[in-house]
Amino acid sequence: MRIVDWSDGADGGPAVVLLDQRALPHRTEYLQLTTVDAVVDAIRSLAVRGAPSLGVAGAFGVALAAHRHADDPARVRAEAERIARARPTAVPLALGAHRALARLDDGAPAVLADARAVAADAARVNAAATSRAADLLEAGCPGRPVRLLTLCNTGDLACGEGGSALGAALRLHERGALAEVLACETRPLLQGARLTVWELARAGAPHRLCVDSAGPAALATGLVDAVVVGADRIAANGDVANKIGTYMLACAAARSGVPFLVVAPEETVDPHTPAGAGIVVEERAADEVTGFGGVSTTLPGTPVFNPAFDVTPAELVSAIVTEHRVWSPADVAAARPPASRVG
Template sequence: MRTIDWVDDAIEIIDQTALPDRTTVLRLSTVETVVDAIRSLAVRGAPALGVAGALGVALAARLHHDEPQRLADAVERLRTARPTAVNLARGVDRAAARLAESPSAVLAEAVALRDEEEAASVAMARLGADLLGQLCPPRCRLLTHCNTGALATVTGGTALGVVVELHRRGGLESVIASETRPLLQGARLTAWELDRAGVDFRVAVDGAGPFLMARGRVDAVVVGADRICANGDTINKIGTYAHALGARRAGLPFVVVAPESTVDPATATGAQVEIEDRGSAEVVSFAAARTTPAGAGAVNPAFDVTPADLVTAVVTDRRVIRLDRGEQI
């Protein structure tokens, strides 16, 4: 099933904030509900955000096609709902480029993007499984971070799509899913998807990753990305950089899997990317219970930057770029 889709003149998504306890489908019929779903992480993951942005423009075009200023405001709210992942702005811009034609043309463009992301997941799974099969034969023990499966795309996935393809081929021994504080996308979402796929996995606290690598419990690290800069710097969920450092110290491959739509040649390096800070509430409390002294603040970057020289390879739906061999994005 698609985790985001256009159904009967509205957007339907699996609510990622309800997992793993409940599988809830949200029906988004206004631009405001789409923006809220993006900001609350009911829909998240770079490719899924691109599709959400494009479908959001299609929804806005249908609702406000005869109100130019309101339509323009809606497009801008969608485009800026979250700042870091390049796919959201690209999806919005791609659909908005057809606003002068008709609402139907905008929807056709958004649906085309959805279909392209589905096809990209299939291609990434194949290319990534081929690469990891070469890097850590005969059966890989992988560590992954955050959530990069169908929930983060439309179907299939990026890094997790590669994991499942390796499992299908018999080339996967086990997976360690780091929990991904503070919102536990690994513990809640990746574990849910791995369980459904029948993959042998364990959940580990984020800080355990480098130690487990050093102790020989991991053969390679495979992660997704929210933006890949022109020099190969990778923007991904906070904690990725630490795993990359651990992998380098342990002499392990560190592989990034993301569609071409996540590669951003217009941004030279990770230093130029705005990193979203989601405020203190997610850090100073857990499940509505305060875990810090009253009045304590927090710094809460949602993403970090992994320098290109720590990345072994970038796998997209079109190519494998071996950064460790000097190949260029």
């Protein structure tokens, strides 16, 4: 399944190819993006989403700029910055764009080669992180299959081949060690209902769908062994920015004594952001909340608060699992003197 790819384009010239995630689960449609404007629009409109997939899209977008404007390196650099800023919260988008841009002096083919390397590296990273996370989850439930709760979408669609948090669940399924994934629908754009359920169904993995606010109830009534989520940015202290609703689940998991795991690439950890207060949280358009499917669900002109992400404090995170390590920021946070935790 191609999520983000490249086409040399016999007729229309080079293009970035995207599986349009806005059309799922009912239609499988691909976009052929032949301009940087189209790439930026696809990123902002969530035709491609998920931090690692955004990194791949960003790299291929810069490759497109390098091919389209081979005689104007200043314009390529400007286009790369525009791509990198298209969504501010996710770390991999800017990293992917800047990594590809670093090869600009070597020519457009070199930029494209590095974009392809970003995609290949994502698959290797995902394989290592999901295997480590599956081992950890399986060890926590010896002798029986694991029951998981997740939010948003963290499979191949969001992360490239192998996924992250959902990828860990699917590794358990491959081992015969998954009892069920309880997938939150993920308002307002239903990435859980549309995308996570689609990926679970394709894999034949046992699952149920629930409204976001049912997640804490599932935790409180003992239906869940662990919460697994991804991350768009992780501060140096272990505070985690992820899809809105994550903080709610982390609070409920802590109250119920259920482990809360974050599965994400090491590159998502931002050493330049000391704590979650420094993470820029994208706020999206009001119409994502005021209606659905072209039907208004509230009064016209209703003011809206629509953050795409929230920040979960490190002390609520049982473990962050990357391709390199298992990190327990809750332990680090608990060891700090109280004064150091203010703010």
